[in-house]
Amino acid sequence: MFRMNRYLTKLLLFSLCLSTVPVLLLGAIFYNRATESIQSKVNEGNVHILMLTRLRVEQVLQTVDRSLERFAESSSVVESLDTYITPSKFQLFNELTQSMYRMQTFDVGVQDVHLINLQKGWIINNSGFYTFDEIDYKERFNQYLNIADSKFWTSEQSGLTKENRNAQTRIVSLVKKIPANSDKPTALIIAEIPGRELSSLISKNNPLGEVIIFDRAHHILAIQNENFSGQNSEIESLYKNLAATNSPSGELTARLNGDPVGIVRQQSAYNSWTYLSIIPLEDIYKESRQTGWIVVSSCLLLLVVGVLISLLVSRKLYKPIQKLQASFPPPGERQHGQDGPAAADDRTNEFELINRSISHLQTLHRQMSQQLSGQVKQLQELFVLKLIQGELRHAEMNEKLPILMSAPPYRIDWIVVLALQIDTLEGSRFKERDRDLLLFAINNMINDIIPYKQRLLPITIHKYQITIVHTNRHSIHEFREFTVAMVDKIKLEIGRYLSIPISIGISRPYEDIKDAPQAYDESLKALRNRPLAGQNTILYYDQQQAGKIELGQFPEETEKALIQAVKYADHEQIDLLLERFLEEIARYCATYSEYQVSLVRFFVDLTRLIQDSGAAFHSVFENDKPSFEELLELKSKADIREWLKHKMIRPLLPLFEERRKTKFQNISREVIRMVQEEYDTDLTLEICASRLNYHSSYISRVLKNELGVNFSEYLSQHRLNVAKELLEDGSMKISEIAEKLRYHNPQNFIRYFRKMVGVTPGKYRETYANGAVNRGG
Numbered sequence: 001m002f003r004m005n006r007y008l009t010k011l012l013l014f015s016l017c018l019s020t021v022p023v024l025l026l027g028a029i030f031y032n033r034a035t036e037s038i039q040s041k042v043n044e045g046n047v048h049i050l051m052l053t054r055l056r057v058e059q060v061l062q063t064v065d066r067s068l069e070r071f072a073e074s075s076s077v078v079e080s081l082d083t084y085i086t087p088s089k090f091q092l093f094n095e096l097t098q099s100m101y102r103m104q105t106f107d108v109g110v111q112d113v114h115l116i117n118l119q120k121g122w123i124i125n126n127s128g129f130y131t132f133d134e135i136d137y138k139e140r141f142n143q144y145l146n147i148a149d150s151k152f153w154t155s156e157q158s159g160l161t162k163e164n165r166n167a168q169t170r171i172v173s174l175v176k177k178i179p180a181n182s183d184k185p186t187a188l189i190i191a192e193i194p195g196r197e198l199s200s201l202i203s204k205n206n207p208l209g210e211v212i213i214f215d216r217a218h219h220i221l222a223i224q225n226e227n228f229s230g231q232n233s234e235i236e237s238l239y240k241n242l243a244a245t246n247s248p249s250g251e252l253t254a255r256l257n258g259d260p261v262g263i264v265r266q267q268s269a270y271n272s273w274t275y276l277s278i279i280p281l282e283d284i285y286k287e288s289r290q291t292g293w294i295v296v297s298s299c300l301l302l303l304v305v306g307v308l309i310s311l312l313v314s315r316k317l318y319k320p321i322q323k324l325q326a327s328f329p330p331p332g333e334r335q336h337g338q339d340g341p342a343a344a345d346d347r348t349n350e351f352e353l354i355n356r357s358i359s360h361l362q363t364l365h366r367q368m369s370q371q372l373s374g375q376v377k378q379l380q381e382l383f384v385l386k387l388i389q390g391e392l393r394h395a396e397m398n399e400k401l402p403i404l405m406s407a408p409p410y411r412i413d414w415i416v417v418l419a420l421q422i423d424t425l426e427g428s429r430f431k432e433r434d435r436d437l438l439l440f441a442i443n444n445m446i447n448d449i450i451p452y453k454q455r456l457l458p459i460t461i462h463k464y465q466i467t468i469v470h471t472n473r474h475s476i477h478e479f480r481e482f483t484v485a486m487v488d489k490i491k492l493e494i495g496r497y498l499s500i501p502i503s504i505g506i507s508r509p510y511e512d513i514k515d516a517p518q519a520y521d522e523s524l525k526a527l528r529n530r531p532l533a534g535q536n537t538i539l540y541y542d543q544q545q546a547g548k549i550e551l552g553q554f555p556e557e558t559e560k561a562l563i564q565a566v567k568y569a570d571h572e573q574i575d576l577l578l579e580r581f582l583e584e585i586a587r588y589c590a591t592y593s594e595y596q597v598s599l600v601r602f603f604v605d606l607t608r609l610i611q612d613s614g615a616a617f618h619s620v621f622e623n624d625k626p627s628f629e630e631l632l633e634l635k636s637k638a639d640i641r642e643w644l645k646h647k648m649i650r651p652l653l654p655l656f657e658e659r660r661k662t663k664f665q666n667i668s669r670e671v672i673r674m675v676q677e678e679y680d681t682d683l684t685l686e687i688c689a690s691r692l693n694y695h696s697s698y699i700s701r702v703l704k705n706e707l708g709v710n711f712s713e714y715l716s717q718h719r720l721n722v723a724k725e726l727l728e729d730g731s732m733k734i735s736e737i738a739e740k741l742r743y744h745n746p747q748n749f750i751r752y753f754r755k756m757v758g759v760t761p762g763k764y765r766e767t768y769a770n771g772a773v774n775r776g777g
Helices: 006-072 074-078 089-105 139-147 195-200 228-245 281-327 331-336 341-348 352-387 394-404 432-449 477-496 514-527 541-546 556-567 571-588 592-612 617-623 630-631 636-680 685-692 694-706 711-729 734-740 744-755 761-776
Strands: 112-117 122-125 127-131 151-155 171-178 187-194 210-214 219-222 250-257 259-267 275-280 414-422 459-461 464-471 502-506 536-540
Touching: 006 171, 006 187, 006 210, 006 259, 006 275, 006 281, 074 089, 074 112, 074 187, 074 502, 089 112, 089 122, 122 259, 139 171, 139 414, 187 195, 195 219, 228 275, 250 734, 275 281, 352 394, 352 459, 352 464, 352 514, 394 477, 414 432, 414 477, 414 514, 432 459, 432 464, 432 744, 464 477, 464 514, 464 636, 502 514, 514 536, 514 541, 536 541, 556 571, 556 592, 556 636, 571 592, 571 630, 571 636, 592 630, 592 636, 630 636, 636 685, 636 694, 636 711, 685 694, 694 711, 711 734, 711 744, 711 761, 734 744, 744 761
Parallel strands: 502 536
Antiparallel strands: 112 122, 112 187, 122 127, 151 171, 171 187, 210 219, 210 275, 250 259, 259 275, 414 464, 414 502, 459 464
């Protein structure tokens, strides 16, 4: 039988709170928002209607304004200003009255137009011609003249010549002075519009409020509802109070006859009239109260439904807990074999019993998981190893996939294999014996770096660390970005914690797990190209395949220059050209196999160089003979460069150094002979090089090495010595000596001689002659 207890009571109370509190809050919020929305909509409607009314009235007033301007500028008005109207001026009078009648159209509502000649003292309007003696409005004229504006709108209780039939409205007048902007106008033109015409421009079908128009003097000019006009004094008093507060145009509230009203106010920029819309707030509150009753009724209904649902749901939710409690034995029976007071207490606290029972099950589960985890990891390593070696059938792969993958979903859309290798341990804090331990550490680091849902278990094979990265995303672009991010993070973490250079080979992405052996092979092939890229690099197999070029491109020119530098034993050029040669074959070769072919070709060319020199191979290298097998075993570009430099090229240099010295001596001796025999000709370095079949720069370098001076310096020194001998002989003039030594100007010879010897040629000859006489005496 169902029994009320502690948990059910709490559940019921919680359900009631959960169902009632939101309903009450939502009801209150909805009521407030609905009330605000109604008032906002009413105000927005009033603002819109008020703006339309203002624009409609201003359009009519501006039409009257433009008509009055045209009338004032007409020739008949200009002519009448200096004329006293007499019967003989009937035609002029007729033109004036016709122009006035044309201004009084139905759409603008003009009642009468007055042309007032202040100098001549007459008035013309619809009623005819008047003199100032016949009317009593001189005081009104003076008021108009005292207003500073040349044109303005005003309102009066009555017209100049016609009485106002409706005492509740005023006559609106547009007054224009002629001439404009004059301190002493000579005439006035006044257009009169009854206030009822303005009232007709206000929409009568506005249910939102009463629209009222005020002039600048706070007089009511027009009102929407005639029944509302009985409150004119109260409205004018309310408007004066608003005007006294200098409140700007907008929405505000006030009280009219003790009742709250909402007021929307706009002021015209055209003539400073004010437009008011007044709506009793009681109308808005009535709508709000109706909405409030609907909200209250809805909330009560929802509360009743919520209480019923809470009772039903609480009972429904408690039944599984009751059954779960009944499925566990009472604590007293489990511990003492009998039902005692402790058992009775536990029955009133359902979750304590359930918690102890579940904790016991979890302890058993952990013990079993610890026993199985080691076996599962070994199984995963075995399956991954068989997978990349191609020892699993396709059906077996799908069967073992839940074991290979650490978490569902057990589906793979893309895979890629990463093969990691330690480049070198030289210069690090580790020894070669630590390599296997480092691979194990790297394997554990990768196990933590790559999310377990996107990789199979990382393993180590021989000297490589292998990881199969996978994804169930359909976009290969996203998978490539993820792979690149993981590889960069692996390099960063290994560099940070182990400080050793590593290289990572990455296979192409494959869509099926059965292609794992092919991907594994591609990752190892990518690593084989590590010598091309150097240490601590990431090698993509697909980029290597895309970068392949046709075989046969070999840097022959650079190789020729390098072999020539070896022949000349030019150490500086050898280092420079060897570095360039290795960079060029690395650029031309897409794979390491092509790179090795180019290295073997260079090895053969160097061997042929030894053969062409006539030297024996064993005499050059003695007991340390290089072989191309040894060359092909090298794994980095730096190792290859050092091997070629020290094992292959350096042993050749003494052979060519000795030959170079003998050759340099022969060349120097031949150039010296040419200079001594042909010093009195236009002998140049290029002529000597052409005769010896060498380039002039090479001859210059040989002379610099052998003699310590260049060709020009040696030729000049020899000619200087000849000049001394000829001066000492005394048989030739100085000018003849200069000509013989190929100086076209004797002065150049004299200057050069004095610069080199310290005295002029003449002084040198004189000194030598004096010394010979003294020796003879």
